[in-house]
Amino acid sequence: MIMNKQEFLSSAGLQVQTLDLWLEQRWLIPEQTSAGANFSDMDLARAQFIRDLKADFGVNDEGVDVILHLVDQLHGLRRALEQMHKDIQGSSS
Amino acid sequence: MRNPYEILGVVPTASSADIQKAYRKLAKKLHPDLNPGDKAAEEKFKEIAGAYDLLGDAEKRKRFDDGEIDATGAERPQQHFYRDFATSDHGHPYTDSSGFADFMDSDDAFAELLRRGERARANRRGRDLHYQLPIDFAESIAGANKRLTLPDGGTLDVTIPPGLVDGQILRLRGKGAPGAGKGGPGDALIEVEVLPDRRFTREGDDISLELPVSLSEAVLGGRIRVPTPTGDVTMAVPKGSNTGTTLRLKGKGAPRRSGGHGDQFVKLKVVLPKPPDPELEAFVSHWDKGKAFNPREDSTS
Numbered sequence: 001m002i003m004n005k006q007e008f009l010s011s012a013g014l015q016v017q018t019l020d021l022w023l024e025q026r027w028l029i030p031e032q033t034s035a036g037a038n039f040s041d042m043d044l045a046r047a048q049f050i051r052d053l054k055a056d057f058g059v060n061d062e063g064v065d066v067i068l069h070l071v072d073q074l075h076g077l078r079r080a081l082e083q084m085h086k087d088i089q090g091s092s093s
Numbered sequence: 094m095r096n097p098y099e100i101l102g103v104v105p106t107a108s109s110a111d112i113q114k115a116y117r118k119l120a121k122k123l124h125p126d127l128n129p130g131d132k133a134a135e136e137k138f139k140e141i142a143g144a145y146d147l148l149g150d151a152e153k154r155k156r157f158d159d160g161e162i163d164a165t166g167a168e169r170p171q172q173h174f175y176r177d178f179a180t181s182d183h184g185h186p187y188t189d190s191s192g193f194a195d196f197m198d199s200d201d202a203f204a205e206l207l208r209r210g211e212r213a214r215a216n217r218r219g220r221d222l223h224y225q226l227p228i229d230f231a232e233s234i235a236g237a238n239k240r241l242t243l244p245d246g247g248t249l250d251v252t253i254p255p256g257l258v259d260g261q262i263l264r265l266r267g268k269g270a271p272g273a274g275k276g277g278p279g280d281a282l283i284e285v286e287v288l289p290d291r292r293f294t295r296e297g298d299d300i301s302l303e304l305p306v307s308l309s310e311a312v313l314g315g316r317i318r319v320p321t322p323t324g325d326v327t328m329a330v331p332k333g334s335n336t337g338t339t340l341r342l343k344g345k346g347a348p349r350r351s352g353g354h355g356d357q358f359v360k361l362k363v364v365l366p367k368p369p370d371p372e373l374e375a376f377v378s379h380w381d382k383g384k385a386f387n388p389r390e391d392s393t394s
Contacts, residue, residue, distance in 0.1 A: 002223070029186035029187065031220065031222075031223075032244065033222060033223050033224060033244070034224045034225065034241070034242075034243060034244050035223075035224070035225050038223060041173060041178065042175070042178035042179075042185060044173075045173045045174055045175040045177065045178055046175045046178075046187070048172065048174075048175070049124075049126045049174070049175040052120075052124060052126075056116070056117065056120055056145075057117055057120060057121055057124075058117065067127075069189070071126065071127070071129075071175075071179075072179075072187050072188070072189035073189050073191055073192035074129060074192065075129060075176070075179040075180055075187070075188075075189070076188060076189045076190040076191070076192050076193070077192045077193055078129060078130065078179075078180050079180050079188075079210075079214075080190065080193055080207055080210050080211075082180060083206075083209075083210030083213065084206045084207065084210060087206055087209060087210070088206075
């Protein structure tokens with residue numbers, strides 16, 4: 001589902017100041033269109049993750065920065081592993 | 094659901110600080126987004142999150158302790174975690190391959206495999222870009238050429254096909270975001286909004302229009318000019334027409350997908366001259382038959 005900023009704020013349960021800060025930090029990178037920013041379900045899940053980190057785990061902003069960077073790398077690695085898994089299966093069959 | 098105290102591993106007399114501490118300790122280990130490869134993490138996390146929803150809230154905890162509510166209903170609703178999207182094959186802005194960049198530099202087969210995967214990603218097609226374009230009603234029926242100004246200052250020429258309906262999405266191939274490497278660009282998807290018109294309304298392929306006619310045109314009939322979305326046409330008003338009389342202009346509606354056109358329906362509305370005309374008043378006051386006619390006879394009896 002594609003959401004505009006207003007819809008995203010209500011879906012994610014965020015204040016506009018909070019979201020603006022997260023966008024500024026590039027923790028969230030919505031798609032830019034002529035009608036403004038378009039947020040995806042992926043952005044929503046990522047916002048939820050950031051919220052869990054800050055609200056439930058007591059992580060501060062610096063910590064969120066570090067965690068997101070490591071998690072993004074982890075997913076990059078997982079993707080590379082998955083691709084390799086596919087390649088190996090493809091070449092052995 | 095199990096006893097929430099057991100789930101969090103605290104005694105029922107634990108302080109709220111202890112409960113929070115216990116929850117954080119478990120959640121850090123079990124949050125699905127911190128354990129992307131652990132399928133079981135999601136169920137376990139949901140269980141402790143549900144327990145914490147109940148015990149982390151002083152009010153709810155008291156009601157639970159008093160036996161007013163039980164642990165059911167404390168389960169969290171279905172939630173999509175970030176990890177469900179992050180490894181998807183579609184490119185996304187959070188992609189980061191710096192975690193294995195060093196491995197790709199060597200000459201062996203392992204590095205080659207990694208590089209192949211990166212190349213596949215590197216040659217991915219560009220994203221589709223979404224735009225909105227408002228057009229006039231007449232343009233939606235007759236078709237038009239529009240120019241869309243993009244946020245980056247560029248422009249896109251959009252051909253509106255005749256008969257387009259509100260909300261229709263036009264796809265301009267290759268006009269989206271540029272692809273990476275050999276991957277071609279994405280498409281531009283343009284959602285067209287047809288602005289409402291104060292004269293015309295559309296229903297399916299047919300168009301309706303309310304058209305004022307003079308008393309003499311209504312009584313004596315005549316040829317009048319009628320606007321259509323594709324320009325004015327001449328139409329014959331039959332003698333003795335009335336307010337509400339609907340005339341059909343065949344083929345003047347919206348184009349049909351199967352070929353041909355819908356019709357335009359013209360609903361007449363008789364309008365008396367303004368300001369009131371003394372001659373007309375004099376005529377009507379001497380017009381006995383007119384006074385004898387009661388148009389409400391059918392409806393009021």
